[in-house]
Amino acid sequence: MIFDNQYEQQRIQKAQKLKELGHNPYGHNIKRDSTASEFLRTYAYVRDLEDRKDPTKEAKVCGRVKFLRHMGKAAFMKIEDQSGILQIYVNRDSIGADWFKEAKKLIEVGDIVCAVGYPFVTKTGELSLHASKLDIATKAIKPLPEKFHGLQDKELRYRQRYLDMIMNKEVKEVFLKRSKIVSIIREFFEERGFLEVETPMMHPIAGGANAKPFITHHNALGVDRYLRIAPELYLKRVIVGGFEAVFEINRNFRNEGMDHTHNPEFTMLEYYWAYHTYEDLMKLTEELFEILLSKLDLPSKIPYGEFEIDMSTPFRKIKFFDSIVEIGGVPRNILYDRDEIIKYLKEKGLEADEKASLSALQTELFDEFVEPKLINPTFITHYPIAISPLARRSEEDPEIAERFEFFIAGKEIANGFNELNDPLDQYERFKKQLEAKAAGDEEAHEMDEDFIQALGYGMPPTAGEGIGIDRLVMILTNQHSIRDVILFPAMRPLSKEIKEIRKDDK
RNA sequence: GGAUCAUUAGCUCAGUCGGUAGAGCAACGGAUUCUUAAUCCGUGGGCCGUAGGUUCGAACCCUACAUGAUCCA
Secondary structure, three states: OOOOOHHHHHHHHHHHHHHHOOOOOEOOOOOOOOOHHHHHHHOHHHHHOOOOEOOOOOEEEEEEEEEEEEOOOEEEEEEEEOOEEEEEEEEHHHHOHHHHHHHHHHOOOOOEEEEEEEEEEOOOOOEEEEEEEEEEEEOOOOOOOOOOOOOOOHHHHHHOHHHHHHHOHHHHHHHHHHHHHHHHHHHHHHHOOOEEOOOOOEEOOOOOOOOOOOEEEEOOOOEEEEEOOOOHHHHHHHHHHOOOEEEEEEEEEOOOOOEOOEOOEEEEEEEEEEOOOHHHHHHHHHHHHHHHHHHOOOOOEEEEOOEEEEOOOOOEEEEHHHHHHHOOOOOHHHOOOHHHHHHHHHHOOOOOOOOOOHHHHHHHHHHHHOHHHOOOOEEEEEEEHHHOOOEOEOOOOOOEEEEEEEEEOOEEEEEEEEEOOOHHHHHHHHHHHHHHHHOOOOOOOOOOHHHHHHHHOOOOOEEEEEEEHHHHHHHHHOOOOHHHOOOOOOOOOOHHHHHHHHHHHO
């Protein structure tokens, strides 16, 4: 039996008793005519009345019982709905002596109830509902955690997010804000003529990013499929097809480790804009942040942990190699010398892979000495072409990609570039990736011949950008773990569950 | 992948030197018709994460494993 705990058994019996008394503990079609906060707003005037009550009015409010104080022949309870919390006053004479006596035992903290009554102000000054009727809406058979400290255990909070939401108000606020952020972004792109499209989540070839994919199997076709690591190659096919401004907000899946900035499934915004350049994307990114801040009522300086992030635009721009020198403090004369970089890394007490390519070592310098220092929003531009397999080459310097990455609080938030639309160059770059893969780079791209074909029909000059929604939400809600901005973050199965699964396999 | 810490009642947490397992909230019984984490009196509730080991004796010491957190890679 799943509910075999003593408290749960008690509550199951109470639900049964309620049923016997004609109060369905799981009734349906229960309507209310006011939320808690509407009640408080509508009847705020009662505070100014002489006897501080208005029995001519009546409202029905429903919510979960969060506090319950029995006072003999009266009781106070606080009920909470999505809008807020409202105090209900119940006494024997107003709801009937028999029912009062039963309800006192059968309705408890955690249950969802409905109360009908008029507004009044208590002696201690709280606007409350004076109940003439009280009924159960839904009986909870599991008790809530302790009312003062709430639910603290992080593991339980993530595994049982519903309980976390019931107990910790701030959690609901974060996810409310997340929802608003996504909605603002959608509106932002729609207003500018972008079409929202949906592209496959199951790919025959995992492309569009350097990452390890999840593999699944399509029985009907007898083929393996990859959960997408990025929508990029499909969105560009859509551009080839003639939609000139598109975006998609959806999940990507990467079969990699989990930590406070990585969840195996995460949400990305990607958008592609024909006849625009990555310079335009940077401008659009700044505009998007201006609008996010203003619609979320955030100041231009927002707190993030120990930092204060200055979000005023325009954001700082600096070239990749300049940032390594000016922000990272690395001597410029070693930047293109593998041996010198390895020597430098070792001097700084870091491990250096002797076999690493020059571009990998340059990236290492950036990751170590620059990225953590990019607290205020910063665009890093002019990336080496070797680490930008899908980006267009700069005309002035073929070793540099027309690309930027965008950082806030030492985290990569976005990545954008002029899209490579030369099919032959793209073909060569895929071949290079295949060589890297053969040499052991598990995250290198696969060859996608259909994508090359699509480019063969001609993709107009296009720029595209991906923005990590989870990390963006982290910055804007001052949360430091990606798990705190994902309702149901990935968790290891409990050991019991593993045993069950293994049993089923046999 | 490595290091450190945590895991004790439904929840939040104590637990001394290795010697009968503790509190608050919640629950149960009672008092209380204006309480605010209500208050007062009384009662019950434990696989001390799991499995081994050391010991006359382990929540406590040792080992492995599981899960989580933090830091590092």
